[in-house]
Amino acid sequence: MDGAAAPNSESVLGRYRAMIGDGQLAADPAQRLAAEQLDRLWRRLFHYDPHPKAPANGWLGRLLNKRRVDEMPVDYPSGLYLVGEVGRGKSMLMDLFFDAAAVPRKRRVHFHQFMQETHARLHQLQIAAPEADPMAALADLIAAESALLCFDEFQIHDIGDGTILARLFQALFDRAVVMVATSNTLPDDLFRGKPGFETIKPFIALLKSHLDVLVLDAARDYRRERLSTVKTWLVPADGQAERALDAVFADLIGDTMPRAKTITVFGRQLPIPLSAAGVARFDFSALCAQNLGSGDYLAIATHFHTVLIDAVPILSPDNFDEARRFITLIDALYEHRVKLYASAAAEPAALYVAGDGVAIFERTVSRLEEMRSVTYGGLAHLP
Ligand SMILES: Nc1ncnc2c1ncn2[C@@H]1O[C@H](COP(=O)(O)OP(=O)(O)O)[C@@H](O)[C@H]1O
Ligand SMILES: [Mg+2]
Incomplete structure (x- = not known):
């Protein structure tokens, strides 16, 4: 040279x-x-x-x-x-x-x-x-x-x-x-x-x-590799976690434009605040503080291969309804092998430690842990 x-x-x-x-x-x-x-x-x-x-x-x-x-x-x-x-x-x-x-x-x-x-x-x-x-x-x-x-x-x-x-x-x-x-x-x-x-x-x-x-015949798909090492459960749900979720969302949707849309569940319209390219992003409150049920969660799980949830809070015994819905949501996502990225106030095991259904919540904790694994990340979505 x-x-x-x-x-x-x-x-x-x-x-x-x-x-x-x-x-x-x-x-x-x-x-x-x-x-x-x-x-x-x-x-x-x-x-x-x-x-x-x-x-x-x-x-x-x-x-x-x-x-x-x-x-x-x-x-x-x-x-x-x-x-x-x-x-x-x-x-x-x-x-x-x-x-x-x-x-x-x-x-x-x-x-x-x-x-x-x-x-x-x-x-x-x-x-x-x-x-x-x-x-x-x-x-x-x-x-x-x-x-x-x-x-x-x-x-x-x-x-x-x-x-x-x-x-x-x-x-x-x-x-x-x-x-x-x-x-x-x-x-x-x-x-x-x-x-x-x-x-x-x-x-x-x-x-x-x-x-x-x-x-550009690069040897590897660096985006996929990067995503497989990105943390999927981000604690605490602060500005840094939000930006990390922004980056994951942007990486996943590539050139498509994110927008609000609705999906039809048993003839009803379920609003999806932001989605593109099979990826949807919600606030915890929009998913679990509203009157949604297993039909809605199944529709989300079949419709999207990846779901991002912002700001999962610690749930008190008074938040039993939220906890119950969150259990149903995670079951639906898990069964359909949906990839999950979330920001949360605490690790899964510390989210809901007292109140009705605490024993059932243990299954949710275990599923959330499994969903963080590299193996789960490599499984194909089951629409
Ligand atoms: N050689 C590399 N080593 C590590 N990460 C890389 C490398 N090349 C690209 N990346 C990262 O992989 C991701 C995908 O790259 P990007 O340029 O968006 O791909 P493309 O535009 O070809 O789809 C980006 O986050 C980028 O920073
Ligand atoms: Mg590009």
């Missing part, structure tokens, strides 16, 4: 090495290759600023805007398209790169959010100036905001999005915007097999001509 390319502590490789050095990351040859490629891009983007922000109006703005396209930087680098299976470290590597990037105007955004913004902004631009080309106007706006765009979980959801993206990305590339994206899908497989694939093909070709495709 020549001296100029030696990693310093600010570079992508330097940061990557430091994380391996202090044990945050396990060494992985495929990730190392990706880090090297991101490092090369990091170097080429040092203070990358193709179009210093121009005033939008006035003669100066018009002049600068007019000069833009003719003044494409000679050194306009290709972006990167990181593709691989889940848990291989795509987002981790892109974030590492993004944080390191010494680019004055840069943005990292989940692609789903970017797409929603794009629809909203196009709509606004159409209303504001019905005669003008909204795509060029939008590309001007985006290029003024960001010379580097990092998209997490790039995807084409439908043909309408594909058509918009084809025009928008061409306009952004014309404005020398550099993109880095992560995705679960190779460009050539985006939208494959769906009606309209032929229409999307030119866009795929455009993507491939501006972004180098890098397959």
Whole structure:
């Protein structure tokens, strides 16, 4: 390696090495290759600023805007398209790169959010100036905001999005915007097999001509491994436990958007405050201080492979109803091999030590202990 390319502590490789050095990351040859490629891009983007922000109006703005396209930087680098299976470290590597990037105007955004913004902004631009080309106007706006765009979980959801993206990305590339994206899908497989694939093909070709495709063939699913070592019963139920549950939830749902929904139980609607991708999150009180019964708990246990419960309290003899419901809930979750993460005021054995049904609660304690085991974590959900 020549001296100029030696990693310093600010570079992508330097940061990557430091994380391996202090044990945050396990060494992985495929990730190392990706880090090297991101490092090369990091170097080429040092203070990358193709179009210093121009005033939008006035003669100066018009002049600068007019000069833009003719003044494409000679050194306009290709972006990167990181593709691989889940848990291989795509987002981790892109974030590492993004944080390191010494680019004055840069943005990292989940692609789903970017797409929603794009629809909203196009709509606004159409209303504001019905005669003008909204795509060029939008590309001007985006290029003024960001010379580097990092998209997490790039995807084409439908043909309408594909058509918009084809025009928008061409306009952004014309404005020398550099993109880095992560995705679960190779460009050539985006939208494959769906009606309209032929229409999307030119866009795929455009993507491939501006972004180098890098397959991240990491050896392990690090997300799954990390989750298997995460504590599943967090005591006490403080802010730290809440953030740990936030992280578990985010890790499990990946690119899907969490939302409130209802599931139907014997013709009734049971509200689920927050769920996505087969994962649901509840406060203890929403589950066990309401008038819910075994039918509701069975519906939850069959519907979701993982349940997160915030703030399980210590139960006194006066809380017999809560204790009874909690017993029924844990039975349902256990029988259906649902994975449980909870924050609680105490360890299972200290939750309910006096009151009616204490003897039955011992079974619940034993089940909760078993549900914490690695073996239970590896069992398949029984819907
Ligand atoms: N080499 C590694 N060693 C330890 N943990 C890792 C490694 N690579 C990734 N991780 C962790 O594994 C999890 C999944 O990584 P992530 O980048 O989200 O995967 P992807 O985006 O490919 O699905 C993250 O918590 C990440 O920090
Ligand atoms: Mg990811």
